[in-house]
Amino acid sequence: MLGxxxxxxxxxxxxxxxxxxxxxEPGAVTVIVGPNGAGKSTLLMALAGLxxxxxxxxxxxxxxxxxxxxxxxxxxxxxxxxxxxxxxDVAVENLVALGRMPHRDAARAPVERALAVMELExxxxxxASRLSGGEKARVLLARVxxxxxxxxxxxxxxxxxxxxxxxxxxxxxxxEAARGTGVLIVMHDLASAMNHADRVLxxxxxxxxxxxxxxxxxxxxxxxNTWGMECEWIGLPGRHALVPSNRD
Numbered sequence: 001m002l003g004x005x006x007x008x009x010x011x012x013x014x015x016x017x018x019x020x021x022x023x024x025e026p027g028a029v030t031v032i033v034g035p036n037g038a039g040k041s042t043l044l045m046a047l048a049g050l051x052x053x054x055x056x057x058x059x060x061x062x063x064x065x066x067x068x069x070x071x072x073x074x075x076x077x078x079x080x081x082x083x084x085x086x087x088x089d090v091a092v093e094n095l096v097a098l099g100r101m102p103h104r105d106a107a108r109a110p111v112e113r114a115l116a117v118m119e120l121e122x123x124x125x126x127x128a129s130r131l132s133g134g135e136k137a138r139v140l141l142a143r144v145x146x147x148x149x150x151x152x153x154x155x156x157x158x159x160x161x162x163x164x165x166x167x168x169x170x171x172x173x174x175x176e177a178a179r180g181t182g183v184l185i186v187m188h189d190l191a192s193a194m195n196h197a198d199r200v201l202x203x204x205x206x207x208x209x210x211x212x213x214x215x216x217x218x219x220x221x222x223x224x225n226t227w228g229m230e231c232e233w234i235g236l237p238g239r240h241a242l243v244p245s246n247r248d
Contacts, residue, residue, distance in 0.1 A: 001025060002047060002077070002151050002182055007056035009042050009206075016042045018206040019056065024199075026150065026182040029174055031193040033186075033218070034203035035227055040186045041082060041155050043203065047184065048079040048153045060151070074102035078149035082156045082186070084140045086128045092139050093124040099146030114145040117172050119165075133160040141169070151182040158189065170196050194218050194233070194240045202226055220245075 003023035009016045017039045024030055024047075032040045045051045046058055049065035058065050065073060078099075086095065097111045115121050118138040123131070131139060137160040144152060152173070158166045174196060177183045187193050193200050193214060200217035202210035204226045210217040223231050223242075230245040 001062070002060045002184075004043075004047060004053075004058045005056055007043075007046060007058060008054045009039070009046055009051055010054040011042075015054075016206050017046065020203075020206075020208045021056075022201060022208065022211065024182055024184065027177055027180045028198040029177045029183045029185065029196060030199045030201065031185050031187050031197040031214075032201045032203065033188070033190060033193050037205075038203040039206040040203055043201075044153050044155050044184065044186050045079075048077050048151075049073045050079065071102050074149075075147070076149055077151045077153060078144035078147050080141055080144050080152070080154040080157055082159070086131075086136065086140070089127050089129045091125050091127060092120055092131070095128055095139055096120070096142045096146050099143040102147055110148050111146045114142040117145060118142040119168065134162055134165055137161055138165065138169070145176070149181070151184065152176060153184045155186045156188070157185060158187065158192065166192075190218055190223070191240060191242050194242070195238050 001023055005021045007017055007020045020043060032043060034040050042051065046053065049058065049068070060076060093115065096114050099114065100107055100110065115124060118141060120138060120142055123135060137157065141154065141157055157169060161169060170192065173183050173185070197214050199212065200214050201208060202217050202222060209226060210222045220232055223229065231242050232245045233240050234243055235241050
């Protein structure tokens, strides 16, 4: 279990998260959504142990993250930031292998699996400087997967991907969850959250305003109250689309 209790985060004098409490179970895809500035990335970083709470606590399996050494935490939680940078111009294969650093080993099987999952075998010798934005996003997620974390925390991993690779990535993250990994994703695309999440957390102005199955947390009423826009869902389960309402 990964979670927080009465978590508050400050940025300077601004309260970014206000008494947020969640308990996340492994083996599920949980998506965090909300308007710009709602605190989505901040919550993700806090749950990954990368931001100190102003109040409250964050823990994994009821153990405070603050009690863990960075290497131990990195073995259990893989974090993919929204605007990750590649510091060295190394080959893709070597970059993905850096995901093994918390384990201090050179195990090849997890690296090869990550390359295969993210469809990067043909790019394994390509220098990082020659990657497109979408390829870079896939490589960085492969680095996370190579570390075999119990939890994957990804901030907008779909943003730089084309349609085919977006669908492929969602399928792979769902497969990771089916194998027992906890998957936590920040998204702006409400339709993707509705169609692919097991659970949705909705933030507004730093507060958790909805938490539950997608059909409940992303109801038309919640969307209207949170985003200030009248919309309606159309389509079949798993293929829903969100369209502006025609109500007068």
